[in-house]
Amino acid sequence: MSQNIQILATGGTIAGRSSSATDKSYAAGSIGVDALLDEARNLGLPFSLEGEQVCSVGSQDIGRPHWQALHEALIRCESDAAVDGVVITHGTDTAEETAFLLDLTHQFTKPVVLTGAMRPPGVLGSEGARNLANALGLASDPYSAGRGVLVVMSDHAYAARDIRKCATQGVAAFDGFPRGPLAALSPAGAEWLCPPVMPPLAGRFPWPKELPLVDVIYGQANMDCRLINAAIESGAKGLVLAGVGQGNAPQSVLERLSELVSGKIPVVRASRVNEGFVERNVEVADDAYGFIAARTFSPQKARLLLQLQIAARMDDTAACQAMFDQIQ
Known part of the structure; x- marks a missing residue:
């Protein structure tokens, strides 16, 4: 047929x-x-x-x-x-x-x-x-x-x-x-080449009525906080750091991002490197700063997942991190 x-x-x-x-x-x-x-x-x-x-x-x-x-x-x-x-x-x-x-x-x-x-x-x-x-x-x-x-x-x-x-x-x-x-x-x-490697990922979120504004901040040598501040001033509800190496950034940047987390602006650490894991608490103290580690996700995919989490009113960092962990 x-x-x-x-x-x-x-x-x-x-x-x-x-x-x-x-x-x-x-x-x-x-x-x-x-x-x-x-x-x-x-x-x-x-x-x-x-x-x-x-x-x-x-x-x-x-x-x-x-x-x-x-x-x-x-x-x-x-x-x-x-x-x-x-x-x-x-x-x-x-x-x-x-x-x-x-x-x-x-x-x-x-x-x-x-x-x-x-x-x-x-x-x-x-x-x-x-x-x-x-x-x-x-x-x-x-x-x-x-x-x-x-x-x-x-x-x-x-x-x-x-x-x-x-x-x-x-x-x-x-x-x-x-x-x-x-x-x-x-x-x-x-x-x-392989069977389904895990249960289907689809259906974790309802279709969002809107996608909250989340900006990606590109990490670089000698960066400062100007673009971070501009994103927040323009209405960003969350940020993704496309950090250097395994999602790193200058200390002043990490501290500013941690301040935002304290103000209920979620922050995901991803990497500007094309491949590799961004694990928790390796060089950056995620537990202390309150960040979410992107794991295998690129900055652009981490952004989408964070947008859906914000749209679903997920405001618990541990729960958000668990979802980043599970959808690998």
């Missing part, structure tokens, strides 16, 4: 248009979902396909209104018995954030797969059609269900909690941390 797959298009490079096959510049989100459907159907894949244009932007412009529209579209797909799986086409710049947000706020019973491309259609070496074919195959695979939101790039599938963009160019621009890919992919099918 043919699987019925719904494509939810949001724009991005996979839907971009360039003036020539060798031009570096392009306009993201210029191709609509109907063109993507035609391309997918021309591949001869054994799926019944439908599509919806949720939005049409480069993912650097993805924000709360687009996430809200995508959330509503996913709810419709989940409740539609005719839909067997969902593929979201998305820009790569913030793909990891959209995937992680959806993973933490939906309890999916059907496969949900997000994919994109580093090169637009028509450009030499464009990988969008292959990524789309791999994503459609994964969305039709019953072993995809129960793993949360999956992200497909460069012949691999990653969990939303692990996926990271690690390069600005080239098709091998994504990796996973702390786990690598969950499956190796081709248009012929998926080779699963």
Whole structure:
């Protein structure tokens, strides 16, 4: 029986248009979902396909209104018995954030797969059609269900909690941390590399009515507290320190952040380094300062998780830390 797959298009490079096959510049989100459907159907894949244009932007412009529209579209797909799986086409710049947000706020019973491309259609070496074919195959695979939101790039599938963009160019621009890919992919099918590593992460939070303002402060040598103070003055309800090394910062900065924690502004310590754990109480006395250690999460994912915690009125540091620990 043919699987019925719904494509939810949001724009991005996979839907971009360039003036020539060798031009570096392009306009993201210029191709609509109907063109993507035609391309997918021309591949001869054994799926019944439908599509919806949720939005049409480069993912650097993805924000709360687009996430809200995508959330509503996913709810419709989940409740539609005719839909067997969902593929979201998305820009790569913030793909990891959209995937992680959806993973933490939906309890999916059907496969949900997000994919994109580093090169637009028509450009030499464009990988969008292959990524789309791999994503459609994964969305039709019953072993995809129960793993949360999956992200497909460069012949691999990653969990939303692990996926990271690690390069600005080239098709091998994504990796996973702390786990690598969950499956190796081709248009012929998926080779699963591991069973689900833990119970599904989805559904830990209700969909938020709003996302509280949380800013990321980038750590650097000789930094001071000006950007921290400016963030608070502009209404930030929480802060993430993208610290040096294992989430460190000058003593004056740590002391200022601790003052904010005392004033009920939660602070998460993450790292500006691409990979690695940010553990509690290694160089920074988290227990004394009242900080939350990001563990494996990048600053951008730590920000989303903290936003959801604030929206859910979680104001106990130990409980917030426990969730950062558990969602690894």
